[in-house]
Amino acid sequence: MLSAAQQTSPTGQRSGADLPSRDARLAYRSGKVGVTAGVAPGFVQGNLAVLPEKLASSFHRFCQLNPKPCPIIGMSEIGDPRIPALGVDLDLRTDLPRYRIWRDGKLVEEPTDIMAHWRDDLVAFVLGCSFSFEEALIADGLKIRHIEEKRNVPMYRTNVPCASAGPFAGQLVVSMRPFKPAEAIRAIQITTRFPAVHGAPVHFDKPEMIGIKDISKPDYGDAVSIQPDEVPVFWACGVTPQSVILQSRPDFAITHAPGHMLVTDVRNSEFSIQ
Numbered sequence: 001m002l003s004a005a006q007q008t009s010p011t012g013q014r015s016g017a018d019l020p021s022r023d024a025r026l027a028y029r030s031g032k033v034g035v036t037a038g039v040a041p042g043f044v045q046g047n048l049a050v051l052p053e054k055l056a057s058s059f060h061r062f063c064q065l066n067p068k069p070c071p072i073i074g075m076s077e078i079g080d081p082r083i084p085a086l087g088v089d090l091d092l093r094t095d096l097p098r099y100r101i102w103r104d105g106k107l108v109e110e111p112t113d114i115m116a117h118w119r120d121d122l123v124a125f126v127l128g129c130s131f132s133f134e135e136a137l138i139a140d141g142l143k144i145r146h147i148e149e150k151r152n153v154p155m156y157r158t159n160v161p162c163a164s165a166g167p168f169a170g171q172l173v174v175s176m177r178p179f180k181p182a183e184a185i186r187a188i189q190i191t192t193r194f195p196a197v198h199g200a201p202v203h204f205d206k207p208e209m210i211g212i213k214d215i216s217k218p219d220y221g222d223a224v225s226i227q228p229d230e231v232p233v234f235w236a237c238g239v240t241p242q243s244v245i246l247q248s249r250p251d252f253a254i255t256h257a258p259g260h261m262l263v264t265d266v267r268n269s270e271f272s273i274q
Contacts, residue, residue: 019040019043019088019265020040020041020042020043021040021043021087021263021264021265022087022088022089022265023040024036024039024040024263025087025089025090025091025095025262025263026095028094028095028096028097028112028263029091029094029095029113031112032097033097033098033112033260034097034260035097035152035259035260036097036131036259036260036261036263037131037134037146037147037152037153037259038131038147039263040263041135042135042267042268042269043263043264043265043266043267043268044073044128044129044132044197044264044266044267044268044270044271045129045131045132045261045262045263045264046073046074046086046126046127046128046129046238046261046262046264047126047127047128047129047238047239047241047255047256047261047262048092048096048099048124048125048126048127048254048255048256048261048262049124049125049127049241049245049253049254049255050092050114050122050123050124050125050253050254050255051122051123051125051250051252051253052119052121052122052123052250052251052252053078053121053122053123054121055166055167055250056078056123056125057166058165058166058167058168059125059165059166059168059241060072060075060125061165061166062162062163062164062165062166062168062241062244063125063127064165065162065163065164065165066162066163066172066240067195068172068198068199068202068236069162069172069173069198069236069237069238069240069241070127070238070240070241071127071128071195071196071197071198071199072125072126072127072128073086073126073127073128073196073197073264073266073271074086074124074125074126074264075123075124075125075126076092076122076123076124076125077123078120078121078122078123079119079120079121079122080124081093081118081124083124083126085266086126086262086264086265086266087263087264087265087266088265090262090264090265092114092124092262093113093114093115093118094113094114094115095262095263096256096257096260096261096262097112097257097260098110098111098112098256098257098260099111099112099113099114099254099255099256099257099260100242100254100255100256100257101114101117101253101254102245102246102250102252102253102254102255103251103252104249104250104251105245105246105247105248105249105250106246106249107246110257114254117254122254126262126264127238127241128196128197128198128238128271129197129198129238129261130153130175130197130198130235130237130238131153131261132194132197132268132271133190133191133194133197133198133268134147135268136190136191136193136194136268136272137177137187137190137191140186140190142179142183142186142187142190144177145177145178145224145225145226146177146221146222146224149222149224149225151221151222151223151224152220152221152222152258152259153175153176153177153221153222153259154175154176154218154220154221154222154223154224155173155174155175155176155218155219155220155221155237155239155258156173156174156176156207156212156215156218156219156220156234157171157173157211157219157243158171158172158173158174158210158211158212159171159210159211160172160202160210160211162240162244167248167249167250168244168248169244169247169248170240170243170244170246170247170248171211171243172202172210172236172237172240173219173220173236173237173239173240173242173243174202174203174210174234174235174236174237175221175234175235175237175239176207176215176218176224176232176233176234176235177232177233177235178224178225178226178227178230178231178232178233179230179231179233180229180230180231181231184204184231184233187201187233188200188201188204188233191235193272193273194268194271194272194273195271195273196271197268197271198235198236198237198238199235199236200235201233201234201235202234202235202236203233203234204231204232204233204234205231205232207232207234210234215232220239220242220258220259221258221259239258241255242255242258
């Protein structure tokens with residue numbers, strides 16, 4: 001399994017304590033709760049998955065085999081709740097607005113910190129999040145429906161299988177944003193430049209082709225309005241590991257609650273390719 005140093009952001013140790021990303025983490029640490037879409041514009045947000053060391057190598061391999069839904073941007077040392085390369089004074093136990101605790105594949109708790117659950121054998125993975133490329137879409141003049149409607153992004157389980165690794169197997173989860181066809185083409189062009197945060201869409205239009213029976217009823221997040229002249233566009237989603245955990249049934253795991261991400265000090269521009 002690769003060390004944290006091999007899996008952290010390309011810029012290494014962060015400095016500077018007056019960043020809006022750090023302010024957001026401190027607010028969540030002090031008890032603020034809310035989805036993180038639109039928080040600290042310009043800074044990368046990450047999905048969290050925490051597993052016992054005995055499962056970490058298999059999960060790391062699962063991420064390598066499924067880079068679209070599971071792009072690793074940071075990885076902790078065993079038992080260490082910090083990843084310095086992702087943030088000044090970052091503490092994975094307190095700095096997300098809401099977490100999910102899983103036992104034997106079942107959701108048992110959704111706390112606002114995991115101090116009581118942290119163990120010396122845990123390894124944390126931070127995975128790229130689609131919230132990061134939304135900034136680039138907005139900068140190009142595209143409107144993001146769930147942000148406009150002040151809702152969490154809608155997410156759906158699909159019938160698309162992920163490549164399996166050890167005990168980890170399951171179907172892809174996607175996030176959805178509606179656009180007019182010309183806007184959808186532009187969105188594809190823009191997000192292709194961000195492979196470290198899910199990259200280009202995996203599907204558009206005809207949700208039934210990927211196993212989504214009712215677009216108005218997302219499995220995670222909130223439904224948003226879709227106009228008659230718009231098509232739904234689907235991106236691989238970092239909630240995929242939660243779906244996999246549900247099916248793989250590890251004895252213990254921690255993830256973020258959908259839409260409640262880790263706000264890092266890494267800038268979105270660092271993950272853009274030209």
